[in-house]
Amino acid sequence: MIAPMKKAKIVFLKEDKDAVLKALQRIGELMVIKTEESSETLDSSKDEVFVQRTQRSLQVIKPYTGKKKPFGIGEYCAVNYKDFVNPDYHGNQEILDEIEKADSEIAKLKAENDSSKEFINFLSPWDGLEGKLSNIYTSKYTTIHTGFIPLKLVEDFKKQFENFESDLKQFQVSSDTVAFMLVNWREDDASIMDQIKGFGFMEVSLPNEEKTLKELVAEKQQHIDDNLKKIGEIEEELKKYASKEQEIKIFSDQMETQKILKETPVVNTVDTIYLEGWVKKNKAEKIKKAVESATDTYDLEIVDPEEGEVVPTALENPKLISNFEPITDMFSRPNSKEIDPNPVMSFWYWIIFGLMMADFGYGAVLAIGTFLIMKLLKPRGMMKKLIKVFFLGSITTMIWGIIFGSYFGAEFHPLWFVPSNDPISMLILSLVLGVVHLSCGLIIKAVSQIRDGHILDAIFDEVSWILVMVGLSLSLSQFCANMLPTSPVIPPTVMTAGYIIAGVGAVIILFTAGRGKKNIFGKVVGGLLGLYGVTGYLSDILSYARILALCMSSAIVAYVMNLLAGMVGANGVIGFIFSLLIYLVGHVFNLAMGLLSTYVHDSRLQYIEFFGKFYEGGGVDFKPLALEYKYVNEINDVI
């Protein structure tokens, strides 16, 4: 059901602004909108900064929150309303400051260590070099070079050097270079360096320090160790703040709520505030009460939406159906003027879901899995509803599984027929379901046209097609029946009735599809074109064959897994273990792929085939001004 909407216009004194807005936010029933006049919002950047800081800090302390119970059990967090709207700025800011300080300190120490490590790496090829580094280049009669030679040229390089009266000292060998120290007589230096040019000598200069290499490395290592120790201390400190996680989370939600409050668009006059917004018709009284509780001086007007105004869509469905709303919303939000497709869509989604999976075992696993996810992970919002859709779908999956006698791919006393042995029956079932599903879509369209007073349009455009589809299905019944293994005989009157029904529908279409055209030629062409639309219906109905394809593919893969497990299982203990493995992995894979395909193709049947017949969508979501919380699970005594 799409809830009827009213527009609330409220005027109150400037000094009551905070109280009134807070009261409205508390009940969360009014969607404040920008009016055409100059609506203003307050600057919410400070709250935004706090939101970001809390999120950053939560990330920082996440590794230290430790000993988390699996799946976050027991993290349920409920806050009293009074506490929620009075954030403890001072305390929380202190916590955030400390965490941020610790975080930047750790980052600094880590960066220092990285550069120290790099330095040690730089020195490592010279391991074994004696003496203070500042002394190695200073010598009276010699020039000293340090550097690297590519590994593959080393032998030639050494040979070349035997001709010189120089000293060559080899140091460490790395993956592709060797470190060398060249000691040349000063007068030979230039010519030697010239001669070894071809060897790709890569000269480096070692740091000019009053220490030996060993001392330098040890010093840097010491520095790294010290820093690690400091990091350890800071992390120890952070662990203390980990216990504040809950407070930070609550603070984050508080700031988000304040931010939303400040961003509420209102019109400021000298002494008063004016705002308007949408409210569900049956909740208008609550708005009045909320404003009354905040101020005595106010003016509240509840009016009907004007013609042509964009009214947000608020859905009011029973809980079971509301779980399916995200599926429609992901396609497009219903607009406020049309019939809510969710009640009918949810039923069909539910039935087709089960038919596509159709295995009692998989249904049971899915039911247990989704139940555990709901209980342990406590998903919120859209995710929660989607998980519930899968949970509900598991029920039909089990039911169809029993009907088709499928238990983890094994056949056991089917109540009706087995799709993988009798695909024709399954195909006919799928297509018949398609005809009924499409007819439902047409009926919804017809109802909305009748509601708007266009009864004839409903008969011409929708009833006619239902007649054609049902009539043709009936007239084809004997043809289909012949393909069934049992070959039942359909009374010929059914076929005759089918021809007549389809004929009536076709005649209606032929004479009315072109009614929008002005001249007689246009009307004739329009009628024929309308009748040509039968191809569209044909492809729509054939599209339901995917139910058969998905049902069969999951059944056959399950059958093969059972077969493989059975074949391997005959070979002793090891065989048994392997067969168990094949059985588990195979069925989990099949269930996951089946679930994905079912979700996608069940949605597609709704979006393309079913919604294509009547749905407009394009509505605006009804988002009332409300307390915003993402970490807190519940706020007590809101109302």
Added chain:
Amino acid sequence: MSGQTIAILGAAFAAALAGVGSAWGVGNAGVAAAGVTSEKPELFGKLLILQALPGTQGIYGFLAAVLIMVNIGVLGGNAGTIDLATGWSYFWAAAPIAIAGLASAFFQGKAAAASIHMTGKSPDAFVKGMTMTALVETYAILGLLVSILLIFGI
């Protein structure tokens, strides 16, 4: 060649060609998904769904192959002799899913890659992309349908 060999040839082509198509498609989509994930890791779950979509053709081909194997007794049954005509019948029965699976998985992979890029730019468009990608699969399903009906009809 015996009838059985030709039937096996059909089964092999169904599984292999549809599998090649799916590998192609999933791989193509995977390249796009990896690229988007590197920038927006939070979209991983959605992108994975889009990436997996072209994978079903491989399963359909596998399904047709298994049905043929069961029917000719290679798998879990008594291997009777199959005459040449029946063998060729199985071969051609496998053709629709083999060819439609190959092509549709290839192009579905392209559609999936484009949808992945779209989801990367505007995550809300995910379901629209999913629906567009799923449209391509219809033809693999119709191919599979014909293959199944043929296999059961022989």
